[in-house]
């Protein structure tokens with residue numbers, strides 16, 4: 399019987415969200431904005447083979463939508479701004495939040511997949 403060390407889900411998810419290695423919490427595993435490197439720069443855990451595919455953009459869209467849409471409705475109800483201001487503020491806020499959250503959400507998904515021992519190439 400082989401020993402498999404525990405991989406706590408929430409710790410791995412949080413470390414991934416912070417773009418740190420879910421295994422050691424020290425190293426980096428991104429080689430670019432969204433691309434994964436070979437593995438952790440500190441403990442060399444092979445994280446580069448984990449395929450998150452389309453899940454990070456789906457989660458990012460859901461999170462940003464749940465932030466921006468209620469803000470739009472709240473502002474429109476209490477102090478409706480002029481149309482030109484709507485056309486400047488909301489797309490800019492949506493783009494900024496998306497670009498800020500997408501790499502963090504990808505890190506969290508990779509951390510979650512690592513903790514569940516998923517590689518993204520599983521067959522049903």
Ligand SMILES: [Zn+2]
Nearest residue numbers: 419422438441
């Ligand atoms: Zn590591």
